[in-house]
Amino acid sequence: MRIGELAAKAGVSVRALRYYEEQRLLASERSASGQRLYADGAVDRVGLIQQLYAAGLPSRTIVELLPCVETGEVTTELLHRLAAERSRIDAQIRSLTSTRGRLDDILTTTATSWCTGEPCPPAGTTLAP
Structure with a gap:
């Protein structure tokens, strides 16, 4: 092609x-x-x-x-490099998961104060002011 x-x-x-x-x-x-x-x-x-x-x-x-x-x-050398890359990716996943958790906390807190008197939308819902 x-x-x-x-x-x-x-x-x-x-x-x-x-x-x-x-x-x-x-x-x-x-x-x-x-x-x-x-x-x-x-x-x-x-x-x-x-x-x-x-x-x-x-x-x-x-x-x-x-x-x-x-x-x-x-090769053995490539296996070591790939193992190092995999470890780096695992660390990146852990960091992103932690960041997502913090954002979830912020969204929950914000949604609770934003939705006074009304049921709050579930996490992941876009909130319009």
């Missing part, structure tokens, strides 16, 4: 796909006219790349990880 089609199917920009190629995260063949052509599996690969970026992994780690995903082979 061509780059525009891949971008549409994967939900990313053409620019992002070109960047992924520059970072050696994604490969394409070239048509006789020089257009980029991608294999059908490229949509799944782009999805994985997006997930790994969203988790905060740098491109250099993703480049090392992708062959492991494809072949199942991994």
Whole structure:
């Protein structure tokens, strides 16, 4: 498939796909006219790349990880790096969960004082002044 089609199917920009190629995260063949052509599996690969970026992994780690995903082979060094990334993500989840709890407390307190005399809406409801 061509780059525009891949971008549409994967939900990313053409620019992002070109960047992924520059970072050696994604490969394409070239048509006789020089257009980029991608294999059908490229949509799944782009999805994985997006997930790994969203988790905060740098491109250099993703480049090392992708062959492991494809072949199942991994080095001890990569396993240690991935374990460290997983620990970092776990810490981030704990921090976000704590922050969400604090926001819930604020919303409960605010909703209680805002809803004088009326039943308060459940947590997660947008409150208009």
